[in-house]
Amino acid sequence: MTNLKTKVIHGGIATDSTTGAVSVPIYQTSTYQQDALGQPKAYEYSRSGNPTRHALERLIADLEGGIQGFAFGSGLAGIHAVLSMFSAGDHIILADDVYGGTFRLMDKVMTKVGLTYDLIDLSDLEAFSNAFTPQTKAVYFETPSNPLLKILDIATISKIAKAHHALTLVDNTFATPYLQQPLLLGADVVLHSATKYLGGHSDVVAGLVTTHSQELAQQIGFLQNSIGAVLGPQDSWLVQRGIKTLALRMDAHSANAFKIASYLEENLAVAKVYYPGLDQHLGHAIAQKQMRDFGGMVSFELVNEAGVKRFVEKLKYFTLAESLGGVESLVEVPAIMTHASIPKEIRETIGIKDGLIRLSVGVEDIADLLEDLQQALEAVNA
Structure with missing residues (x-):
C-alpha cells in the first residue's frame, strides 16, 4: 500500500484483533493478567506497552516508512527521549530556527547532563x-522550521551527517508524513508534536517518534520505558482518530495557506511574507523537491511593527493562542509567545523579530479568513 490517502485510514493496526472493531478500542488498563509465573501475555504493564498506544505507534511507523514507532505524553517528551540516547561530552548541531521549547530543553536541561550544542x-x-x-x-532540525518556515534540504544534510558518522534527527511536525517523509530522504529519526496536525483538533497533547534503524529503535524503546513519559490510551485513540482525516485536512490547510500567503504578499501593509509555496521564498525549489505541498503555516511582518498588538487582537476567526495544526485558524507572536524562551539577541540574529506574526491557517472558508485579515490590517492603518 503506497497511497498515503489510503494509508492514513488503513495503515498500522486498523482494526481490533479481539472484537473486529474498526476503531481500535481504548484499553484503559494499567496491568494485564499473566498466563503463569514468568509467562506474561503480549502486554504486562501499560507503561511498557498498551494495545491502543501500540496501534498508534504502528501507524506512525507505517506512515513515515519506519520499522517501529513510539508515543509520548508530549512532543517535548519525545525529543527528550531521543536526546537521551547521547552521553556527556557529545555535541549536537542544532538548527538556529527551532521551536522555543526545543531550544530551552537543549540549553537548560540537556547541557546539565553534559551535552553540548551549537546553533547553526x-x-x-x-x-x-x-x-x-x-x-x-x-544534527537536529525542523523543516519547514518554526516560525520562519525555513526549508532545509533533508537529503543533502543527511548525506553530510553520515559522512561525519552523525545521526540526522528531523522534526516533521509542520509537514506531517502526508507532505514529507524524512526517513525516505536519508534521515535517521523523525519526531512529531502530534498535538498539532496529526491530532488535528486542538484536543490532545502528544508526541511521536519513529526510525528505520533497528538499533535506534531498541535504544528509543528502552528510553521510552525507562523514562516513562508514555502517551495514555485515551490520548492515543484521539491521535489515531485525528490521523484518519490527515490527508483531507492537510490538503485544505495547504490550499488556504497558499491563498493567504499570496494575499499578504500583495498587501501594502505587509513588509515580508514567509511561506515556502511562494516563488520568492529562498527554499521554494527545495520544498518543491521534497514536499508534496507547502503546508498550512504562514509567517509575516507588518510594515507598521507597532501595530502588531492591535492587529492580532482585532482578528475574529484567527484565535490568539499558542499551538497550531488544528482545524481552526490561530495567530500568535513568536517573540512573546512560543519563542519567548530564546534570548532576544539570539532571536533577532536569526530573524525572529518582535513584530513577526505566525498564522496557523485552518480549514474555514477562505473568503471568511481573507475578510478577517483585511479588516484587521485596515484597523492597524486606521
Whole structure:
C-alpha cells in the first residue's frame, strides 16, 4: 500500500484483533493478567506497552516508512527521549530556527547532563560542514522550521551527517508524513508534536517518534520505558482518530495557506511574507523537491511593527493562542509567545523579530479568513 490517502485510514493496526472493531478500542488498563509465573501475555504493564498506544505507534511507523514507532505524553517528551540516547561530552548541531521549547530543553536541561550544542544556519551548507567536531553525534532540525518556515534540504544534510558518522534527527511536525517523509530522504529519526496536525483538533497533547534503524529503535524503546513519559490510551485513540482525516485536512490547510500567503504578499501593509509555496521564498525549489505541498503555516511582518498588538487582537476567526495544526485558524507572536524562551539577541540574529506574526491557517472558508485579515490590517492603518 503506497497511497498515503489510503494509508492514513488503513495503515498500522486498523482494526481490533479481539472484537473486529474498526476503531481500535481504548484499553484503559494499567496491568494485564499473566498466563503463569514468568509467562506474561503480549502486554504486562501499560507503561511498557498498551494495545491502543501500540496501534498508534504502528501507524506512525507505517506512515513515515519506519520499522517501529513510539508515543509520548508530549512532543517535548519525545525529543527528550531521543536526546537521551547521547552521553556527556557529545555535541549536537542544532538548527538556529527551532521551536522555543526545543531550544530551552537543549540549553537548560540537556547541557546539565553534559551535552553540548551549537546553533547553526543549516541552509548554509559550508557553515554546517564546518560545525562538526570529533564529538558531534547528531544534527537536529525542523523543516519547514518554526516560525520562519525555513526549508532545509533533508537529503543533502543527511548525506553530510553520515559522512561525519552523525545521526540526522528531523522534526516533521509542520509537514506531517502526508507532505514529507524524512526517513525516505536519508534521515535517521523523525519526531512529531502530534498535538498539532496529526491530532488535528486542538484536543490532545502528544508526541511521536519513529526510525528505520533497528538499533535506534531498541535504544528509543528502552528510553521510552525507562523514562516513562508514555502517551495514555485515551490520548492515543484521539491521535489515531485525528490521523484518519490527515490527508483531507492537510490538503485544505495547504490550499488556504497558499491563498493567504499570496494575499499578504500583495498587501501594502505587509513588509515580508514567509511561506515556502511562494516563488520568492529562498527554499521554494527545495520544498518543491521534497514536499508534496507547502503546508498550512504562514509567517509575516507588518510594515507598521507597532501595530502588531492591535492587529492580532482585532482578528475574529484567527484565535490568539499558542499551538497550531488544528482545524481552526490561530495567530500568535513568536517573540512573546512560543519563542519567548530564546534570548532576544539570539532571536533577532536569526530573524525572529518582535513584530513577526505566525498564522496557523485552518480549514474555514477562505473568503471568511481573507475578510478577517483585511479588516484587521485596515484597523492597524486606521
